[in-house]
Amino acid sequence: MESIETLEEFYRRHPVDNQLVFAENNTGQGHFNVFARKHCIQRTPFSRRDFYKITLIIGNGKMIYSDKQVPIDRPALVFSSPSVPSSWESGPGTQTGWFCLFTPAFASSPEHSGALQDFPLFKAGGNAVVFLDQPQLTFLTSILSKMMEEMDSDYAGKYDLLRNYLRIIMHEALKIAPLSNIETHTSAATRITAHFLELLERQFPIDSPEQFLKLKTANDFAQSLAVHTNHLNRSVKEITGKTTTQHISGRILKEAYALLKYTDWTVAQVANGLGFEEPAYFTNFYKKYTGLSPAMARVAGA
Numbered sequence: 001m002e003s004i005e006t007l008e009e010f011y012r013r014h015p016v017d018n019q020l021v022f023a024e025n026n027t028g029q030g031h032f033n034v035f036a037r038k039h040c041i042q043r044t045p046f047s048r049r050d051f052y053k054i055t056l057i058i059g060n061g062k063m064i065y066s067d068k069q070v071p072i073d074r075p076a077l078v079f080s081s082p083s084v085p086s087s088w089e090s091g092p093g094t095q096t097g098w099f100c101l102f103t104p105a106f107a108s109s110p111e112h113s114g115a116l117q118d119f120p121l122f123k124a125g126g127n128a129v130v131f132l133d134q135p136q137l138t139f140l141t142s143i144l145s146k147m148m149e150e151m152d153s154d155y156a157g158k159y160d161l162l163r164n165y166l167r168i169i170m171h172e173a174l175k176i177a178p179l180s181n182i183e184t185h186t187s188a189a190t191r192i193t194a195h196f197l198e199l200l201e202r203q204f205p206i207d208s209p210e211q212f213l214k215l216k217t218a219n220d221f222a223q224s225l226a227v228h229t230n231h232l233n234r235s236v237k238e239i240t241g242k243t244t245t246q247h248i249s250g251r252i253l254k255e256a257y258a259l260l261k262y263t264d265w266t267v268a269q270v271a272n273g274l275g276f277e278e279p280a281y282f283t284n285f286y287k288k289y290t291g292l293s294p295a296m297a298r299v300a301g302a
Contacts, residue, residue: 005047006049013045037059046087053099055080056076056099059090060072063128063129065086072129075137077129083122083201098145106159120177189235192225209270210273267294
C-alpha cells in the first residue's frame with residue numbers, strides 16, 4: 001500500500017461535481033476545494049495524505065488511526081493532516097455533511113503566520129475529532145454552505161474570503177474542543193515539555209528510507225533545546241508522568257508499526273529510517289516492546 005495519497009490520487013478515487021477545479025495551485029496560492037458529502041465512500045484507504053482536510057460528518061461510522069478507532073455516532077468535525085495516517089469507515093444509514101481540503105500554501109497568509117502543524121487539532125496524538133451540539137452544527141453548516149457558494153462565485157477576492165472562513169472553522173473547533181487538548185499552562189516545566197513533544201513529533205512521518213531521525217535520545221533533545229538533560233527529564237516526568245525515553249521509544253514504536261504495516265520497505269529500510277545503526281538493534285527494540293520481531297509482526301499484520 002502507498003504511504004501517501006496525493007491530491008491527484010484523491011480526486012481520481014473520489015467522485016466530485018466540480019471536476020474542473022483540480023489544479024494543485026487552483027487559488028493562485030496553493031489548493032483549496034470544498035464539497036458536499038453526497039458521494040461518501042464506504043471505506044477510504046488507510047494512508048497519509050499530502051494535504052489537509054476538515055470534514056463535517058453527519059452520519060454514523062468510525063475514524064481509524066494506527067493506534068485507535070474513534071466511533072462517530074453524532075455530528076462531528078474531523079481534522080486530518082499529512083502527519084497522521086487514517087481511514088474512514090461508514091456505518092449504517094445516510095451520510096451527509098461537507099469537507100474541504102487544502103494545502104499549507106493556501107492556509108498561510110501574513111495575518112495568520114502560525115504553521116498548520118502547530119494547530120492543536122492537526123497535531124499527531126491530539127484530539128482530531130470534535131463532536132458538535134445542535135447550535136454548533138447549525139453555525140458550522142452555515143459557514144460550509146457559504147464556502148460552497150463562494151467557490152462557484154466570480155468574486156475577485158473569493159479565496160481570501162474562503163481562507164477566512166477556514167480560519168473561522170478552525171477556531172470555532174478550538175472553542176468547542178476540551179481544554180485538555182490545548183496548552184493552558186505556562187510553567188517552565190510545561191513549556192519545556194511542550195517544546196520537547198513538538199520537536200519529537202516534527203521528525204515524523206518518515207516518508208523515505210533515506211530519511212532518518214536526528215534526535216534519538218534524551219541528551220539529543222536536551223542539546224537541541226539548550227537545557228540540561230536532567231532538567232528536561234524532570235520536566236517531562238512532572239508534566240506527563242512518563243519519562244523522556246518512554247515518549248521517544250513510544251513514538252518510534254508507533255512509526256515502526258505504521259511503516260511495517262503500510263509500506264513495502266524491508267526491515268533494514270525501516271530500521272535505517274528510524275535511526276537504528278543495525279537492523280538487529282531495531283529487531284531487539286521492537287521485540288522488547290511488542291514480543292514479536294518486525295518480520296513476525298509484519299506477517300501477523302503488525
